[in-house]
Amino acid sequence: MYDPSQLRTFLTVAQTLSFTQAARRLGLRQSTVSQHVRRLEDAAGRQLFSRDTHSVELTEDGEVMLGFARRILEVHEQATAFFTGTRLRGRLRFGASEDFVLTRLPEILEAFRYDHPEVDLELTVELSGTLHEQLAAGKLDLVLAKRRPEDPRGEPVWHDELVWIGAERLRLDPDRPVPLIVYPPPGITRALAMEALERQGRAWRVACTSGSLNGLIAAARAGLGVMAHSRGMIPPGLVRVPDRAGLPELGRVDFVLVHGHRRTSAQSAADALAAAILTSGDRLHRR
Numbered sequence: 001m002y003d004p005s006q007l008r009t010f011l012t013v014a015q016t017l018s019f020t021q022a023a024r025r026l027g028l029r030q031s032t033v034s035q036h037v038r039r040l041e042d043a044a045g046r047q048l049f050s051r052d053t054h055s056v057e058l059t060e061d062g063e064v065m066l067g068f069a070r071r072i073l074e075v076h077e078q079a080t081a082f083f084t085g086t087r088l089r090g091r092l093r094f095g096a097s098e099d100f101v102l103t104r105l106p107e108i109l110e111a112f113r114y115d116h117p118e119v120d121l122e123l124t125v126e127l128s129g130t131l132h133e134q135l136a137a138g139k140l141d142l143v144l145a146k147r148r149p150e151d152p153r154g155e156p157v158w159h160d161e162l163v164w165i166g167a168e169r170l171r172l173d174p175d176r177p178v179p180l181i182v183y184p185p186p187g188i189t190r191a192l193a194m195e196a197l198e199r200q201g202r203a204w205r206v207a208c209t210s211g212s213l214n215g216l217i218a219a220a221r222a223g224l225g226v227m228a229h230s231r232g233m234i235p236p237g238l239v240r241v242p243d244r245a246g247l248p249e250l251g252r253v254d255f256v257l258v259h260g261h262r263r264t265s266a267q268s269a270a271d272a273l274a275a276a277i278l279t280s281g282d283r284l285h286r287r
Contacts, residue, residue, distance in 0.1 A: 002043055004076050007069040009036035010048065011279055014066055015158055017056045025155065025278070040065075070280060078115060088116045090266035094273060095124040095131040097145040098183070098213040099255070102235055105144075108280050112273055119269045127211065129186030135260055142270040143258045144277060146188045154256025157278060158232075162192060162250035164241040165234055166226040172245045179207035179225030181216050192250055193228040200248040230255075 012022040013033065023030040041048050048062035058066070096105060113121060124131070128145035135143045147154055172178060178197060182190040197204045207225035210216050217235045220227055226241055228250050234240070241247055257274050 002040065002069075002072060003036075004073060006036040006040040006043075007073055008279070009033055010040050010065065011069050011073070013037060013049065013056065014058055014062065015278070016156070019051075019056065021156065073279060074111070074115075087118055088269045088272055089118045090269050091120045091122065092142070092266040092269040092273065093122045093124065093140045094270075095126060095134060095140045095143040095145065097128040097131060098125060098211075099128075099146065099230060099233060100144065101125065101213045103233060108276055112276050116269065116272065119266070121269075121273075127183050127186065128188045132258070133186070135258060138260065141260045141266050142274060145256065145258070147254050147256050147258075148188055148191075149251065149254070154254070154258040155274070155278070157255045157257055159252055159254055160233075161231045162189065162228050162253050163231045163234075164226045164245070164247045164250070165229045165238045166220050166241050167223045167237075168239045170223050170226070170241070172226070172241070172247075174246060177203035177205040178247065180204050181208040181210075181219045181225045181227040182206060183216070184209050184211055188253075189228040192253075196228075196248040196250050202246075202248070 009022065009026060009028070009032075012025055013019060016022050016025065019030055019033050019037075022028075023033045026033065028036075037049065044061070044065065046061040046065075047059050048065055050057050050059050094109075109121065109123070113119070124134070124140060126134070128147070131140065131143045131145045132147070134140045144157065180190075180193060182193065184190070194204065208216065208219035210219065213235075216227055217238065219225070221237050226247070229235075229238075230253060231240070257277060259270060259274070
C-alpha cells in the first residue's frame with residue numbers, strides 16, 4: 001500500500017522539481033521530504049526521480065506514478081469526507097488569470113464541483129493584476145495568477161520562464177520598433193516585456209491590446225507582433241522567437257495561489273480547492 005502522506009510529498013516534489021521548495025510548501029524538513037520519496041520508491045520498487053546537486057527530474061516511472069498518485073489521493077479524500085460526514089458548503093469566489101484559459105484547469109474545477117456539490121463556486125477570469133486588486137478589495141476568496149518577481153505573497157504552484165512568442169513566419173526588423181501584443185494595464189507580462197525592452201534600450205510600439213488571451217493569440221497568429229508568455233503554456237500555432245532576433249531575456253515568472261485576508265464562510269472550501277490545485281498543478285502545464 002502507498003502512504004498518502006508520501007504520495008502528497010511526491011506530487012509536491014514533482015510539481016516544484018525541488019526538494020527544498022517542496023519542504024517549504026509542505027511545512028516539513030527537507031530530510032523528511034527525502035525520506036518520504038525514498039520510502040515511496042522502495043514501496044514501488046522503482047526510481048521516481050533522477051537527481052543530482054543541480055537538478056531534479058521525473059523518471060519515466062515517476063511520470064507514470066503521477067497519474068496513480070493523483071487518483072489514489074482523490075479517492076482517499078472522497079472516502080475521508082464520506083465517512084467523517086464533513087460536507088463543504090458556502091459561496092466560493094475563485095479568480096483565475098487568463099493564462100489558464102487553454103489549460104486543464106476546467107478539469108480540476110469539474111472534479112472539485114463533483115466532490116463538493118454544495119459549494120457555490122463562482123469563477124472570475126481576469127488579468128493577474130486585476131485579480132490581485134479584487135482579492136485585496138475583498139471581492140474574491142482565492143486567486144490563481146501570476147505575481148511580479150518582487151511580490152512575496154502567495155503559495156507557488158510552479159515557476160516558469162517567460163519567453164517571446166509569435167507566428168513562425170514572423171520576422172522582426174532590427175531597425176524598427178518591436179511590435180508588441182499585450183494585455184492592457186495592469187497586465188504583469190505587459191509590464192515585464194516593456195521593462196525588459198527599455199533596459200535593453202530597444203524601441204517598441206503596441207501593435208495589439210486585448211484583455212482576452214484568445215484575442216492576443218489571434219493577433220500573434222496573424223503576424224502582428226510578439227508577446228511575452230509562459231514557456232510551459234505556449235498556445236498551438238505559435239513558437240518561441242529565435243535568439244537571433246536579439247530580444248532581451250524576460251526572466252522567470254511565478255504562478256501562485258493567494259487567499260483573501262478576511263476569513264469567510266467559504267474558507268474551508270477555498271482551502272480544499274487550493275489543495276486540489278496544488279496536488280494537480282502539473283496538469284496545468286501545456287505538454
